[in-house]
Ligand code: 2HG
C-alpha cells in the first residue's frame with residue numbers, strides 16, 4: 512500500500528517544479544479529478560506538472576523513496592477512469608500536459624518524435640506540415656495526448672488499415688518506477704536486443720512507468736479521399752459490404768464505421784448543426800472512407816462505382832457520397848459525436864468489446880435484442896469499428912434512471928455482456944483499457960495464467976505499487 516506524501520516531499524517538489532508545475536489549490540486540481548463521463552471523483556495530495564523528462568525522473572525518484580503513489584494523466588479523456596485517482600487523496604496527480612513539444616519530424620525517416628503531453632491533433636498538423644501523415648485518429652483528437660494514447664494502446668477509426676497505437680510506436684522514452692529512464696526513441700525499424708520494453712508500456716495504463724515521449728511512425732500523405740454514408744438492414748450486410756469493397760478497392764479502404772439508427776438519432780438530437788445524410792432512416796449505417804495516393808486514381812469515382820455495384824448486389828439499401836470536403840467532414844462529425852451525444856443523453860453502460868470479426872454481426876443481433884427484452888426500458892447503442900471486430904456495445908439506462916443505475920441495476924447487464932463476450936472468444940476491453948471500471952470484470956473473466964503473469968510483471972517493475980494504483984488490477 513503506498514503512503515501519503517510527507518510535507519518534506521511536497522515542499523521539495525514545489526521547489527523543484529515551481530508554481531507552474533506544482534499546486535495543491537483545490538480549484539486548480541478540481542477539473543482533473545473527475546473523469547470525462549463524470550463517473551469517478553478522486554482526490555489528490557497535489558497536482559504535479561513537470562516540463563521535462565529530468566523533472567519527471569526527479570518526481571518519480573522522490574515518490575519511490577517514500578513509496579508515494581503517482582497517477583499519470585494526459586488529456587483526461589479516459590473512458591474507464593484510468594487517469595482518475597482514488598478518493599483517499601494520498602496520491603499525486605502527475606500531469607504530462609506541460610511536456611507538449613514536438614521534438615522532431617523527419618519525412619526521410621518517416622518519424623515524428625512527440626512528448627507525452629502533445630495533443631493528437633497537433634501531431635496530425637505537424638505531420639501534414641512535413642508532407643506526411645500520422646494515421647491514427649479518434650473523436651477525442653482535440654484533447655487526447657500522446658502519452659495517454661500510448662498508455663492505452665488507443666485504436667480509433669483507422670485501425671483497419673494501420674493498426675492500433677502499438678503498431679505505430681517505433682520507440683519510447685519513459686521513466687520506470689525506480690526512477691530509471693530508458694531513452695528508447697531511436698526509431699529503428701529493426702532492433703532485436705532482447706525484451707522490447709516499449710511494448711510493456713504500451714497499453715499498461717501507467718501501471719509500469721511514465722511515458723515521457725514517443726517516436727511515431729508516419730506514412731505517406733494521401734492525394735484524395737472519398738467519404739460515403741451507406742444505409743443497411745443489418746450488421747451482417749455491413750460486414751459483407753466491407754469485404755465487397757475491399758475486394759474492389761483493396762487497401763484504399765481505410766475506415767469502415769458502423770452507426771445504428773439509435774446512435775445517429777442521439778447525435779441528431781444533441782449535437783447542433785447535424786443532419787441525416789440519407790433521405791430515409793435506416794436501421795444500420797456505415798461510414799466508409801477511401802483514399803488514393805498523390806497522383807493516384809480518382810478515388811470518389813471508384814468508390815461510387817463500387818458502392819453502386821454493392822447496392823445492386825444487395826449489400827446495402829441506400830448510399831450518399833460526400834460531394835465536398837465539407838460534406839465529408841459533416842459525415843465524420845456524425846460518427847465522432849456519438850460519445851458526446853450519448854453522454855448528454857444520460858447514464859449508460861459502456862462495453863468496449865471485441866469478438867472475432869466474423870462473429871460480430873450475429874453477436875450484435877442476438878445479444879442486442881436479448882438485453883432490450885430482458886431489461887425493459889434499456890436501449891442498445893452499438894457502434895464503431897466493425898472491421899476490427901470492436902463495437903462499443905453501450906446500454907442506455909431506462910428513461911428517468913439516475914447515475915446510480917450504472918453501479919446498481921447495470922452491473923447485472925455488464926456481467927451478462929462480458930460473459931457472452933468471453934464465451935465468444937472475445938475481449939472485454941478492445942480499445943479503452945481496464946482502468947478502474949473493468950478491473951473486477953478482468954479478474955473474473957481473464958485466463959488465470961495470463962493474469963498471474965501480468966501481476967508478476969507488475970510486481971517486478973513496481974514492487975511498492977506506486978504507479979497508478981487501483982487500475983488494471985483489483
Ligand atoms: C469511439 O469509437 C470511442 O467513438 C468512444 O471509442 C466510444 O463512447 C464510446 O463508447
Ligand code: ZN
Pocket residue numbers: 666667895896903942
Ligand atoms: Zn472507439
